[in-house]
Amino acid sequence: MTDALLECIFRNDVDQLMRIITPENASEEKEKKYKIKISDSFLLFPKSGLTLLHIAAYANSMECFIYLHSKCNFPLEIQSLDLKMPFHYAVNSGAADIVIYILHNYEARYGREKLIQDFFKKDYTNQEQKYGPTSCSIIFAAATSKQPQVLSALFKYGFDCTKFASKCKFKLQEALSTVVKARNVESLKILLKNIQPSTYKDEKSLLLAAIDYNQIEAIPLLLESGCDPNYVTPDNKTAMYRACFYSSVDAVRILAEAMYDVDIPSKTRAQAAVHWICQSKSIEIAKILCAKGIDVNRVDQDGNTGPFYIIDMDIPQEQTIGILQILLDHGLDINFHEKGKLTILGYFLTSINTTKNAKIIDFLLQNGADPNAEVFSSGYMSNSNTKMTCKDKLRKIAKNDELKAVYKKYFGELETTPKK
Incomplete structure (x- = not known):
């Protein structure tokens, strides 16, 4: 009977399920725990100690899930022996419709505050250095699912990346790394937009977000998907500026190969590529950007030339000289300065x-x-x-x-x- 029961759930055969489990005998069924016999390297949670609602969530069997919940009164917050809810299994398996169903109905019954408390808050505060069979971050599980709709649902119902405690922010890095390795561009964009929503409001700023979170491998994916490397923020910052700020030679090289002009518009009086070079303290970055034909004599909004920003840097003199030599080789006027x-x-x-x-x-x-x-x-x-x-x-x-x-x-x- 057990095999037949689990088989009908995995097939989403709700008619067969209704013959086996009825609202009248469902109460004793809620207490039973089952083991699923599958080989799934992406399943982050235990395969045993599960209720039928957990199994329906994992199997993405929507009709069976709704029947067990609405007709047989399986609570959405029912726990496995490992204290996981069906929600965890739905998120991990990419069962987006079931994730949305759970969040919608839970919020309708208990309100948004309790939903966040019961489903999301542990992610913000529970520090786990390694993901194992008994513990896993929801955001990491969603990233593993490869389903962008799952991530969208989490953020729609109040998942907030800005609430993560400092000791738990590594979970966001893990999630980002996972979607990048999977080349899941849509999930990557959703994550980057929501990591710091006040800063990265739209797709134009996603390259900056990827660099800020040291996801250098994400840059080619974003470029291939149409992100503009020449986008300039209202305060005159670009992805190239960010790459120089972090002295990321790899990021600078990838961006430079995708750009004809690596600088901000010539009429903009602000820190430009020559200033970024000096702030980066990198001879290699100086070589890459100067090879693109930048104006090495530009001044910023304060009238400062690029080399002003390398003064008092805690780097060897030879490194400073190396950068200055490259700038001179590309036309730096060693005596140029504005009045004052x-x-x-x-x-x-x-x-x-x-x-x-x-x-x-x-x-x-x-x-x-x-x-x-x-x-x-x-x-x-x-x-x-x-x-x-x-x-x-x-x-x-x-x-x-x-x-x-x-x-x-x-x-x-x-x-x-x-x-x-």
Whole structure:
């Protein structure tokens, strides 16, 4: 009888099920637990200790599920021996219609708040470092199902990625990685839109979201599906900006190969590709973006050139020099600056790490930096600042052997008192 009963549920043969189980004998059936004999590597929950409602949910047998619930009074919250509800099995197997049925009816009976409490809240707060047969995240189970409609249903009924405790956010990464590996673009888009809905409101920003969540393998999928790599946010940020911000060479390379112009529009006065390069601190990123023909002399909304953003970076001097050399090779005007701003040499001479910049200062002078360009005593324009030349500033700060050697190389022996 057991085999025949389970077989009719897996076939969704509700007529046969009605002959075996009636509303009159259903009460004792609710207490029985069954084991399903299947081979399913994607099933994240135990195969034993299940009620018939769990099995109908897993088998996506809609008519049988509705009959057991509505006619035989199997409660939607009925638990397996492992304390899982039919909802878990429906989500995991991709039974979207049953997932929607459960959420709709549960909310209608108990309200949205209790639905979230009973179905979703454990995901937000329960830390599990490994998914096993007795514990699994709902969002991970939905991602494993490969059914975008399941994810859509979760978010429609109040699943909220922003509620995850910090210790549980790895579950979102696991879900994203799962849909990327499965090349499930629709599920990927749904997840990215809902991870931070206030930030990623539409498909235009999904590339930025993928980079923010370090899902580099998702970038080609999104590009293939039509996401625009040139999309610029209202605050002038792009996917390429994000890739540079995280110093992700792989992301930069993938985007660059898909783009003709990697920069923001030329008339936009904001941080552009040359600024992103310097913020990335990456020689490889500098090579990739400069090879695309970017304007390396652009200024941002504050009038700063790109190299301004590499000053005082905690990186070896050789790394800074490597980036500057690439920029010079692609047309950087080493002495360009807007009114009220310093030259590149001026900024390095007035930075907080000046004593550690001897090699960079030497490199700039060797490549034509103007020693007579004006600087200010504190590095920025102020009425209280004293104007001086870069040469004067170098003389003033040359307290260690490295800086003294640089001064001597270009200007002769260091004088304690400047000539009048």
